[in-house]
Amino acid sequence: MTTSVDxxxxxxxxxxxxxxxxxxxxxxxxxxVTHQQVEKYEKGRNRIYASRLLIIAKALSKDISYFVEGLESDDNKPVVTQHQRMCIEVSRNFMRIENPDHQAAVNTLIKSLANKSMVDADKET
Structure with a gap:
């Protein structure tokens, strides 16, 4: 049986x-693993062995501790910020763009905006 931690x-x-x-x-x-197994992990229907979580962490370029950060809270619910929600929504929408040239154009736009933000921040200091 899985738990709120899972x-x-x-x-x-x-x-x-x-x-x-x-x-x-x-x-x-x-x-x-199969994509069905990943879905079960994501939905908390299957427990993840520590060894598998380490493999997942490496695949997603995170330290294994990332997956349990915040569990000290009383309700064990992750705190998802508006910024995180927006990042997830942008990612979902980006994956729906079928044309690789359009994906590249969006990526170039994002990089350009990010670089402009960094330049603007440097000017303020």
Whole structure:
């Protein structure tokens, strides 16, 4: 039987996978399980062994501690900020763009805006 901790860890995997712009199939291939198994992990229906969580952490370029940060809270619910929600939404929408040239154009725009923000911040200091 799974617990709220399993659901919490699963939600962290789900959010991070989307933030990286990966499909379940892509993540499942890189960690050596089926995409159905990744879905079960993300929904907290299956427990994740520590060894598998370490593989997932490496695949998503995070330290294993990332997946349990915040569990000290009373309700074990992850605190998702508006910024995190927006990042997930942007990632979902980006993955729906079928034309690779359009994806590249969006990526170039984001990089340009990010660089402009950094230049503007440097001017203020």
């Amino acid at each position: 659901r919490y860890v699963g939600e962290r995997i789900y959010s991070l996978r989307l933030a990286h712009g990966l499909s379940r199939a892509q993540l499942s291939k890189s960690i050596g």
